[in-house]
Amino acid sequence: MCGIVGAVAQRKISGILIEGLRRLEYRGYDSAGLAVISPDNSLHCIRTVGKVQVLDDAEELSPASGTVGIAHTRWATHGKPEERNSHPQLSGKNIAIVHNGIIENFQELKDEQLAKGYVFTSDTDTEVIAHLIHEQWQADGKDFFSTVRKVIARLEGAYGLAVINTDTPDRIVVARSGSPIVIGVGIGENFIASDPSALGQVTDRFIYLEEGDVAEVSRDSIRIYNGKEKVSRKPVRLHLDNDEVLKGNYRHYMQKEIFEQPEVIRNTLSGRISKSHVLEKSFGIKAQEILDKVKHVQIVACGTSNHAGLVARYWIEGVAGLPCTVEIASEYRYRKVLVPENCLFITISQSGETADTLAALRYAKELGYCGYMTVCNVANSSLVRESDFSIMTFAGREIGVASTKAFTTQLAVFAVLSIALAKRNGLSAEDEKKYVDDLNQLPLIIEQTLALDDAIRELSHDFGEKHHALFLGRGAQYPVAKEGALKLKEISYIHAEAYPAGELKHGPLALVDADMPVIAVAPNDELLEKLKSNLQEVSARGGQLYVFADTQAGFQNNAGLKVINVPHSSEFLDPVVYTIPLQLLSYHVAVLRGTDVDRPRNLAKSLTVE
Ligand code: F6R
Numbered sequence: 001m002c003g004i005v006g007a008v009a010q011r012k013i014s015g016i017l018i019e020g021l022r023r024l025e026y027r028g029y030d031s032a033g034l035a036v037i038s039p040d041n042s043l044h045c046i047r048t049v050g051k052v053q054v055l056d057d058a059e060e061l062s063p064a065s066g067t068v069g070i071a072h073t074r075w076a077t078h079g080k081p082e083e084r085n086s087h088p089q090l091s092g093k094n095i096a097i098v099h100n101g102i103i104e105n106f107q108e109l110k111d112e113q114l115a116k117g118y119v120f121t122s123d124t125d126t127e128v129i130a131h132l133i134h135e136q137w138q139a140d141g142k143d144f145f146s147t148v149r150k151v152i153a154r155l156e157g158a159y160g161l162a163v164i165n166t167d168t169p170d171r172i173v174v175a176r177s178g179s180p181i182v183i184g185v186g187i188g189e190n191f192i193a194s195d196p197s198a199l200g201q202v203t204d205r206f207i208y209l210e211e212g213d214v215a216e217v218s219r220d221s222i223r224i225y226n227g228k229e230k231v232s233r234k235p236v237r238l239h240l241d242n243d244e245v246l247k248g249n250y251r252h253y254m255q256k257e258i259f260e261q262p263e264v265i266r267n268t269l270s271g272r273i274s275k276s277h278v279l280e281k282s283f284g285i286k287a288q289e290i291l292d293k294v295k296h297v298q299i300v301a302c303g304t305s306n307h308a309g310l311v312a313r314y315w316i317e318g319v320a321g322l323p324c325t326v327e328i329a330s331e332y333r334y335r336k337v338l339v340p341e342n343c344l345f346i347t348i349s350q351s352g353e354t355a356d357t358l359a360a361l362r363y364a365k366e367l368g369y370c371g372y373m374t375v376c377n378v379a380n381s382s383l384v385r386e387s388d389f390s391i392m393t394f395a396g397r398e399i400g401v402a403s404t405k406a407f408t409t410q411l412a413v414f415a416v417l418s419i420a421l422a423k424r425n426g427l428s429a430e431d432e433k434k435y436v437d438d439l440n441q442l443p444l445i446i447e448q449t450l451a452l453d454d455a456i457r458e459l460s461h462d463f464g465e466k467h468h469a470l471f472l473g474r475g476a477q478y479p480v481a482k483e484g485a486l487k488l489k490e491i492s493y494i495h496a497e498a499y500p501a502g503e504l505k506h507g508p509l510a511l512v513d514a515d516m517p518v519i520a521v522a523p524n525d526e527l528l529e530k531l532k533s534n535l536q537e538v539s540a541r542g543g544q545l546y547v548f549a550d551t552q553a554g555f556q557n558n559a560g561l562k563v564i565n566v567p568h569s570s571e572f573l574d575p576v577v578y579t580i581p582l583q584l585l586s587y588h589v590a591v592l593r594g595t596d597v598d599r600p601r602n603l604a605k606s607l608t609v610e
Helices: 014-027 052-061 106-115 126-140 144-152 253-259 261-269 285-293 303-318 355-367 382-386 405-424 429-450 453-463 477-492 501-506 528-540 574-593
Strands: 003-008 031-037 043-049 068-074 089-091 095-103 157-165 171-177 182-185 190-193 205-208 213-218 222-226 229-231 296-301 324-328 343-349 371-376 389-392 468-473 495-500 517-522 544-550 561-566
Touching (some): 003 157, 003 171, 014 031, 014 052, 031 095, 068 095, 068 157, 068 171, 089 126, 144 171, 144 213, 190 213, 253 574, 285 371, 285 405, 296 303, 296 355, 303 405, 303 477, 343 355, 355 371, 382 389, 405 429, 429 574, 468 501, 477 495, 477 574, 517 574, 528 544, 544 574, 561 574
Parallel strands (some): 296 324, 296 343, 343 371, 371 389, 544 561
Antiparallel strands (some): 003 068, 003 190, 089 095, 171 213, 182 205, 213 222, 222 229
């Protein structure tokens, strides 16, 4: 989603703003802009279409020399990516605002402002906030903080915003409702951003605004209100490892993140399993109390995280013996839901800020579950803070928009969780050791699987000119096939669909011809023979098959079938292992097609709007 940065300092801040935007660029990159209050108290505003580099170049030609300002990188919601729709949006000569989120009642407010004579120069919902603030300030003219608070009370929807006023040139006012805002605390200077990672170069102390908070930030003071009440929020120290965001020898972040998987899975398992059993204490006391009660599990997530939930269902039902349902958050949140007794509600999210998932959690709390857990990669994120307990995925920061290491670390967490739940359902110590042995082997097997990289790069040439692809899997490999199809479509723009292989004959088989590559995941599991019969149906229709298969699965290369042997793993953890070659395939196909691998068109990393 869009990114916000701001600074109130004694030094020139345009470099800080632009560096902050660069760090947030993975969230939105259609256009970018900044507004800085110049020493003569005028607004210096630059807006450009395209990447942050374009803004940087423009600022070099027209340097902003002020010490207070705000900036934005945009992922378009209202209005095309054009200069006039970029942020900051302005009103009069004094007000500039940047905004993440969507104002749902903007049309009504816009009509009102139009009737009062305000002229709109953009198609954004944000401009209406700028005019409302301008109008209110004309009426009040005393305390800018209270002006903004009055206006915010009229907004419906989700927003994180930051606003400056040349009449009060020493402060920024920020507000959070449904879209995150943090304050970076400095010495004699303060900063604001939608994500602390934007400010790693200037501070390591952060105040996370809570829902409904509005704050006034100046160089040496921070005032926060929630509604009418003055509140105090403690700063937390975050060690944002800047090296982590460097690409090193890799061509893309996504590639780096794929190759980090052995290490981050090891980190995620470390301290949570021993040589023979699950170390439950690592989940915390609260977790254990809740897990003891659980008789049913409801998982809710979006996109790739939802696919992790779909794999987890096979483990929670198959290993732990508990009924488990999985749903897409944007559907769950608007549905009449019947909650089974002693049901644990689990959200999964890389970012911890996905608006639909967060709304689903809040709705679930109204319905009443026996506990709320999240599997998340970002400490202090909204989902973590609003859940009873969380099991973190230690994936490190994921920059590539297409999720890779976050997914496999989510799976690692669910593998551990399902063993912990299975123990409560009578899993023997001997069987627990077998599962834990498999988990301890996992990082090594992933390393071996990554060695397929060259072979998969070679294979990717077959896909360079294709327009469609089908992915097939059975059992727990079906969600893996779904994840493979999602990766291919999001970064290479090839239309791809996934089916449980047994479903092929019920419709999709009609699509199969020599131009339709069919990719199958075929571990040596109990459904292998069934899968082989399904693949015969494809061969018989002249389809070209690419089978990622266990060395012991008995596939042979022939004219219509290319086999890529995947290292042997356990049936339990095959879904994690078979994800890797599909990630590599989509990566190499995208590189071949010359797409923007780390920042695919139309997508954003963290979807803080509905
Ligand atoms: C796909 C991808 C998305 C996210 C989805 C949920 O590669 O990354 O599908 O998985 O937007 O995001 P989180 O996990 O942050 O809740």
